[in-house]
Amino acid sequence: MIPAETLTALVAGYNPESDSGLIAAAYEYGLRMHEGQFRSSGEPYFSHPVAVAMLLAEQRLDDATIITALLHDTIEDTGSTYSEIALRFGDEIAQLVDGVTKLTNLELSSGQNAQAENFRKLLMAMSKDVRVLLVKLADRLHNMRTIRHLKVEKQQRKARETMDIFAPLAGRMGMQWMRDELEDISFRILNPEARKSIIRRFVTLRRETGDVIPKITDDIRTVLAQAKVEAEVFGREKKPYSIWRKMEEKGESFSRLSDIYGFRIITTSAIDCYIALGAVHKRWAAVPGRFKDYISSPKSNGYRSIHTTVSGRDGKQVEVQIRTQQMHSVAETGVAAHWSYRDGERFENPFAVDPFRWLSTITERFENAEDSDDFLEHVKLEMFTDQVFCFTPKGEVVKLPKGATPIDFAYAIHTRIGDSCVGAKVDGQRVPLWTKLKNGQSVAIIRAEGQRPQPTWEDMVVTGRAKSAIRRSLRGEQRATQVRLGREIARVALERVGKKATDKALATAAKRMGFDEPDDVLARLGAAEVTGKELVAALYPELVRDAGKPDHRELSGPIVIGLGSGQEARPAPCCSPIPGERIVGIAVRGKGVMIHAIDCAELVNFEEQPDRWIDLRWAESHATADRGVQIEMVMANDTGVLGRICTLIGEQRANITNINFTDRKPDFYRMIVDIEVRDMEHLTHVLTAIDADSDIAEVRRYRSVSPTVQPTTSG
Structure with a gap:
C-alpha cells in the first residue's frame, strides 16, 4: 500500500501550501477505520482510497479533494459519521464525503425508470460541488483497473454501468483520457473477442507497414519547422473501443476505416495554432467535412482545439488536433482544471470553465424532460454525441449534437420557434427539415402561425429538448381530440338512460372514477379506455343493474x-x-x-x-x-x-x-x-x-x- 509520505510529497510537489499534516491525519484516520477490511483481491481495503487519492493528486487537485478521496468510504463502510468527519476535518470535507456516499448508494444500472431517477439525483449532487463527481470517477477508475478479482456477472454489470454512465460523464467533463480508459476496460469485459480482433489487426498492420507513427510525427515536425512554429508533436493509435465504435457506426471493415491514428500539435499561442493548421493543410490534402474549430467555438466544458483529418503518408487518413498548452491542460483534465495547481499556486487557466456554471446549464436542460424515458434519453444524447456549431442569421452560435436537423436548431432557440417551424434555409438555400446540419452553416427558420409539430418530426430530431417538446405537443393535440370524442360518447351514453352530460355530472363521474378532472374521464372515453356504460354505472349504477337479477326485499335470517x-x-x-x-x-x-x-x-x-x-x-x-x-x-x-x-x-x-x-x-x-x-x-x-x-x-x-x-x- 502506498505510504502517507508518498501521497503528501506528491501533493506538496505541486502545492507547497498544502496542509500535509491534515492529509496525513486523514490517511491515519481512514487506515484505522478500515482496519480489518479487505478487498476481493485480498489487499487491505484502505489501499483503494489511497489509490483514488493518488489518481486525483496526479490531476493536481486541492487538499479537500485529496482528503475526501481518503475518506470517501468511511461513512458507508465503517462506524464513522458525518459529524465526526466534520469535527475532525471541517464542514467542507464532511459535505464532500457525504456527497460521494450518496452517489455510491445510487444503483445506476437498475431498471430504466429507476436508473433515470437515480441519474437525476446524481446530477443534483454534482451541481452542489463537482469535486464529488471527480472523486467518484477516480473511485470507479481504480475499481475498474482491479475488476478482475470480481465474479464475472458483477464484472459485466459494473462494466455496463461504466460504459453507460461514468465513461460518458468523464468525457462530458472534458477528462477524455479517463473516458478512453474506462471504455477500454469495459470493452474488454463486455466484448473481449471484438477487442482482441482489433488488437490483432493493429499488430498485422504494423507488421505490414511498420510503425508509421514516428514517421508521420517527424513529417509534421518538419512542416512546422519550415513554418517557424514552435510546437510539440505527439502521435498515437486510437483506442480499440474507439476503432470498434467507428466500425459499427459506419459499417466498415478495419481495412477500410480511416483515421485510426491521431496526432496532437501543442503550440505556444492561438495564432500559432492557425499557422500550424495552414502548414499541415498545405503539405497534405484535407478530408472534406472533417474540420472542426473548437477554438473559435469552444465546447460547453471549456474544450478548445482545432480538429482536422488529412491524407498523410501512403494515403493514410490521420486526425490532427492543434491546441495551445493551456488548452491542452483543459483538454486533459476538463472541469477538474478549475481546482488544479501549478508551481505552488492555484493555476488560473483562462480556458477552464466554471464548473458550477457548466453544471447548471446541463442540469437545467436535463430537468426539462417530462418523464423518466425522456430524461434518460436526453442525458445520453447530451453526453454521447459530438457537437456541430451553426449560426443564426444574426451570427449567434447554436451548439447541437452531430446529426441535428433544422428542427433541432429551431427548438434549441425556443420551443415556440420549434413548434411553429414550417421550413428552413441553410446558407440561404431552402432545404428539407430532415437535413443534417454541418459545422459553420447559417440556419434560418421559416415559421407560420397555427403550425403544430408533426408526428414524423420525432424521427427527424436527435436532441432531447426537441423530442420532449414534440412529444408534449403531440400528446396535447391527441388529448384534445380524445376529449372531443369522449364528450360525444358521454352525451350519447347518458341520453340513452334519459340523462344529460352536464359539467356537474362529468365532474361527479370523475370523482367517482378516481380521476382528477372531467376532461380525464372524457379523454379515457375517447381513447376507448373507459366505456360509456362504465360512465353511466359510475353515476347511476341502479340504471345498469342486471335486469335479470332478482330484487329481493324480503328479510330472511338474522x-x-x-x-x-x-x-x-x-x-x-x-x-x-x-x-x-x-x-x-x-x-x-x-x-x-x-x-x-x-x-x-x-x-x-x-x-x-x-x-x-x-x-x-x-x-x-x-x-x-x-x-x-x-x-x-x-x-x-x-x-x-x-x-x-x-x-x-x-x-x-x-x-x-x-x-x-x-x-x-x-x-x-x-x-x-x-x-x-x-x-x-x-x-x-x-x-x-x-x-x-x-x-x-x-x-x-x-x-x-x-x-x-x-x-x-x-x-
Whole structure:
C-alpha cells in the first residue's frame, strides 16, 4: 500500500501550501477505520482510497479533494459519521464525503425508470460541488483497473454501468483520457473477442507497414519547422473501443476505416495554432467535412482545439488536433482544471470553465424532460454525441449534437420557434427539415402561425429538448381530440338512460372514477379506455343493474351476527346504521341491544362501561332488506327540480318516505329526505346520482341529534 509520505510529497510537489499534516491525519484516520477490511483481491481495503487519492493528486487537485478521496468510504463502510468527519476535518470535507456516499448508494444500472431517477439525483449532487463527481470517477477508475478479482456477472454489470454512465460523464467533463480508459476496460469485459480482433489487426498492420507513427510525427515536425512554429508533436493509435465504435457506426471493415491514428500539435499561442493548421493543410490534402474549430467555438466544458483529418503518408487518413498548452491542460483534465495547481499556486487557466456554471446549464436542460424515458434519453444524447456549431442569421452560435436537423436548431432557440417551424434555409438555400446540419452553416427558420409539430418530426430530431417538446405537443393535440370524442360518447351514453352530460355530472363521474378532472374521464372515453356504460354505472349504477337479477326485499335470517341467545336488536335512531358500515351493539335495559354505527357520537357515553359493548356485524342475507336513512340536500328553487330529483331517487330503486323542508330561500331550498336503501353501497349510488344533477348544490347523509340514551347498570 502506498505510504502517507508518498501521497503528501506528491501533493506538496505541486502545492507547497498544502496542509500535509491534515492529509496525513486523514490517511491515519481512514487506515484505522478500515482496519480489518479487505478487498476481493485480498489487499487491505484502505489501499483503494489511497489509490483514488493518488489518481486525483496526479490531476493536481486541492487538499479537500485529496482528503475526501481518503475518506470517501468511511461513512458507508465503517462506524464513522458525518459529524465526526466534520469535527475532525471541517464542514467542507464532511459535505464532500457525504456527497460521494450518496452517489455510491445510487444503483445506476437498475431498471430504466429507476436508473433515470437515480441519474437525476446524481446530477443534483454534482451541481452542489463537482469535486464529488471527480472523486467518484477516480473511485470507479481504480475499481475498474482491479475488476478482475470480481465474479464475472458483477464484472459485466459494473462494466455496463461504466460504459453507460461514468465513461460518458468523464468525457462530458472534458477528462477524455479517463473516458478512453474506462471504455477500454469495459470493452474488454463486455466484448473481449471484438477487442482482441482489433488488437490483432493493429499488430498485422504494423507488421505490414511498420510503425508509421514516428514517421508521420517527424513529417509534421518538419512542416512546422519550415513554418517557424514552435510546437510539440505527439502521435498515437486510437483506442480499440474507439476503432470498434467507428466500425459499427459506419459499417466498415478495419481495412477500410480511416483515421485510426491521431496526432496532437501543442503550440505556444492561438495564432500559432492557425499557422500550424495552414502548414499541415498545405503539405497534405484535407478530408472534406472533417474540420472542426473548437477554438473559435469552444465546447460547453471549456474544450478548445482545432480538429482536422488529412491524407498523410501512403494515403493514410490521420486526425490532427492543434491546441495551445493551456488548452491542452483543459483538454486533459476538463472541469477538474478549475481546482488544479501549478508551481505552488492555484493555476488560473483562462480556458477552464466554471464548473458550477457548466453544471447548471446541463442540469437545467436535463430537468426539462417530462418523464423518466425522456430524461434518460436526453442525458445520453447530451453526453454521447459530438457537437456541430451553426449560426443564426444574426451570427449567434447554436451548439447541437452531430446529426441535428433544422428542427433541432429551431427548438434549441425556443420551443415556440420549434413548434411553429414550417421550413428552413441553410446558407440561404431552402432545404428539407430532415437535413443534417454541418459545422459553420447559417440556419434560418421559416415559421407560420397555427403550425403544430408533426408526428414524423420525432424521427427527424436527435436532441432531447426537441423530442420532449414534440412529444408534449403531440400528446396535447391527441388529448384534445380524445376529449372531443369522449364528450360525444358521454352525451350519447347518458341520453340513452334519459340523462344529460352536464359539467356537474362529468365532474361527479370523475370523482367517482378516481380521476382528477372531467376532461380525464372524457379523454379515457375517447381513447376507448373507459366505456360509456362504465360512465353511466359510475353515476347511476341502479340504471345498469342486471335486469335479470332478482330484487329481493324480503328479510330472511338474522339481522346481525354476534347476538346472544334470546337477545333482540334494533338500529339506534341517532345514527340509523345500515348494512355495509361497521357496527357495535350496546345493551340497554328493557330495550335489548341497540345497534350503533361505529362512528356514532352517542358511543362516547358508554366508554366507561365496556361490559355493555357487543361486537356485531351485519348478516349477508340482510343486505337485500330496505333500511331507512335520511339525506340532506340543498336544491335550486326552480320549477320542476323537486319532481326531477324525486324521479331520480326512484330510478335508483330507493323509496322516499318523507320530505321535510328545513330552510326555504328565494333561490335555494334545504331539505331532509327520508329514504329506504338496501345498504351503504346503495346509499352511495343514490347520493352520487343526486350530486351529478346541476341543480343540486350539496347532498350528504344526515344523522339527527337525538336525546342521549342514559347509561344503565345492566343489559
